[in-house]
Amino acid sequence: MLATEETTIVSEATVTEKPKREMIAIDDLSLIFPSKDGDVHALSNINLSIKSGDFVSFIGPSGCGKTTLLRVIADLEKATSGNLKVNGTDAQDARLNRLYGYVFQAAALLPWRNIQQNCALPMEISGLSPAQQNKQIDKYLKMVGLQDFHKKFPWQLSGGMQQRASIARALCLNPDLLLMDEPFGALDEITRDHMNIELLRIWSETQKTVVFVTHSIDEAVLLSTHIVVMSPRPGRIVKVIESPLPRLKTLALRDDPAFHALASEIRTALAHEHAID
C-alpha cells in the first residue's frame, strides 16, 4: 500500500541543506545524429548549470531532445560538440565512478530475479560484499515503502511498486545524482500523485540532485526547483524557470494561485515556441 501524503511529507524545518556546488555544467553543447535521411539536430547550443541538491525538470514536446540530453549527461550518448562536466569531472568518469543512478520510463526489472536480487545487481557489478549489499537493499527498500517485498518477483508487484523498486535500485549505490526519464509516465494519475510525493520525500531525505524528464506541466511544477523548457527542431533550451514555490510541496499546493501562475508561465513558454515553429 502506498503511504498517505500526511505520513510522507517531511517538514522543511527538519532539513538542513548542504552547501551547493555545481553538479552539472553544460557549455554550448550540440548533438547531431547522422542518418541516411539527413542529419537530426537533436540538441543545439545547450548551456545549463545545475547545482547540487536541486530538482531540475526538462519539459518540452515530443522529440525536443529531453531524453537525449539526459543520456548525454549519463554518457550514454556523446555530444557532437561542446563541453559537459558532471560533478567537476567528464561524463565518462562520472559514469565509470557510478556517480549517478538512472531510472527509466519502464521499471526495467529482470523478471527472473526477485526484488532483492534486482536491487543487488549494480552492487554485484561494483563488487560490494553480500553484507554491504543487504544493508543497502534493506535501507532503500524501506525508504520506498517496499520493506516486505524483498522476495517478490516483479510480476507480483503493481506498476507503481515496480517503479519504486527501480528507484531503490538506483539509490542503492548512494549516487549524488539521480537521472530520471519520465519514470511515472506509464502510471495512472492517482498512483503518479503518490509517487511524486514519495519522490519529493526521498529527495529531501537524501539531498540528492535530481534531473527529471516529464511531459506533464503539473508534475514539473509539483516537483521542481527549476524547470528547463525545451523546443524541438533543433532541440534547444528556451527558458529556465526558477520555481518560487517551497522546495517541499504537497498535493494541496495545486490549488494555490502561485502553482497556477508557474504552470501558466511554462505553458506560455511552450506555446510561444510552437507558434514560432
Ligand SMILES: Nc1ncnc2c1ncn2[C@@H]1O[C@H](COP(=O)(O)OP(=O)(O)OP(=O)(O)O)[C@@H](O)[C@H]1O
Ligand atoms: N539514436 C538516434 N538516432 C537518430 N535519431 C535519434 C536517436 N535518438 C533520438 N533521435 C532523434 O532525436 C530527437 C530527440 O529525441 P529524444 O528522444 O531525445 O526526444 P524527447 O524530447 O525525449 O521525446 P519524447 O518526449 O517523445 O520521449 C528526435 O527527433 C529523435 O527522433
